[in-house]
Amino acid sequence: MSETIKEMDSEQNSSGSQTTKGETEERIRADWVEYDFDGQPALSVEDLDVYYGDEQAIQSVSMDIPEKSVTALIGPSGCGKSTFLRCLNRMNDRIKAARVDGNIEFHGQNIYDDDVNLVELRKRIGMVFQQPNPFPKSIRDNIAYGPRKHGELDTGLLARLLGRDDSEEEEELVERCLKQAAIWDEVNDRLDDNALGLSGGQQQRLCIARCLSVEPEVILMDEPASALDPIATSKIEDLIQDLAEEYTVVIVTHSMQQAARISDQTAVFLTGGELVEYDNTDKIFENPESQRVEDYITGKFG
Numbered sequence: 001m002s003e004t005i006k007e008m009d010s011e012q013n014s015s016g017s018q019t020t021k022g023e024t025e026e027r028i029r030a031d032w033v034e035y036d037f038d039g040q041p042a043l044s045v046e047d048l049d050v051y052y053g054d055e056q057a058i059q060s061v062s063m064d065i066p067e068k069s070v071t072a073l074i075g076p077s078g079c080g081k082s083t084f085l086r087c088l089n090r091m092n093d094r095i096k097a098a099r100v101d102g103n104i105e106f107h108g109q110n111i112y113d114d115d116v117n118l119v120e121l122r123k124r125i126g127m128v129f130q131q132p133n134p135f136p137k138s139i140r141d142n143i144a145y146g147p148r149k150h151g152e153l154d155t156g157l158l159a160r161l162l163g164r165d166d167s168e169e170e171e172e173l174v175e176r177c178l179k180q181a182a183i184w185d186e187v188n189d190r191l192d193d194n195a196l197g198l199s200g201g202q203q204q205r206l207c208i209a210r211c212l213s214v215e216p217e218v219i220l221m222d223e224p225a226s227a228l229d230p231i232a233t234s235k236i237e238d239l240i241q242d243l244a245e246e247y248t249v250v251i252v253t254h255s256m257q258q259a260a261r262i263s264d265q266t267a268v269f270l271t272g273g274e275l276v277e278y279d280n281t282d283k284i285f286e287n288p289e290s291q292r293v294e295d296y297i298t299g300k301f302g
């Protein structure tokens, strides 16, 4: 693998002539060691390229993301981890300069097909960001907002008058999501308080509970603990591992220790948006195939 990368860096093939993009992609694929896992992929990424204007941020990435497990995306700053993560629920569509080529299959459909309903897609593939971003509303409303918006909960005066008040269902949903996100015990006596009054770690767990309220299958997390202290981080890490029993979690992290602690498989991206190695987390950290990955993990660069 490392030889391939060196060759690619020089942009010359063995006969000394310039390498075309097609040849480069072919070589990435030819050298690629497929990550073999038991079970089903939740998402299958094939030949993904992402450009911001003329700059390529992701280069011909293919990978299957196993369901109900934690997949960590690691690599040095600017290597494309967040860009890749945002492709998985089409958040890059919101960035004007971004252009995405390739396929990402979710339940047999390419999420980049024209007829994909983005609201529905992002409901099934939710996202948690680096900075906790609760709505400036009550704790209860943070959880109930999504289901109300999607028409799954009907509450309030009109609903009561029409005899289809879902207040009881809402109470159950709020409790279930807050319990799943391991924050119920800390907030159950103040559900009507403003969420902005919670600590950073509590706000982040509330955001995870909010994401769960619309019953996603996949949860994308972009450095969800990087703004938190070690105790809050540890709670988020425990929570992520618990969630992976039911959900597929994909997490971008700058912390190799965190990836090693909580993930089942790790994908290592290196500069230029190449996915250089993707394997079982123990294998990546103990015996990587690629010299460049070993150098990165042992701190020789990055």
Ligand SMILES: Nc1ncnc2c1ncn2[C@@H]1O[C@H](COP(=O)(O)OP(=O)(O)OP(=O)(O)O)[C@@H](O)[C@H]1O
Pocket (backbone or CB within 6 Å): 052, 057, 075, 076, 077, 078, 079, 080, 081, 082, 083, 084, 095, 097
């Ligand atoms: N909205 C944008 N517009 C233009 N270029 C962008 C945009 N977002 C990212 N990039 C560029 O794409 C490349 C990959 O960025 P990205 O944020 O995905 O990397 P990263 O690995 O997540 O970095 P970090 O670890 O620092 O968050 C970088 O060169 C970055 O400058």
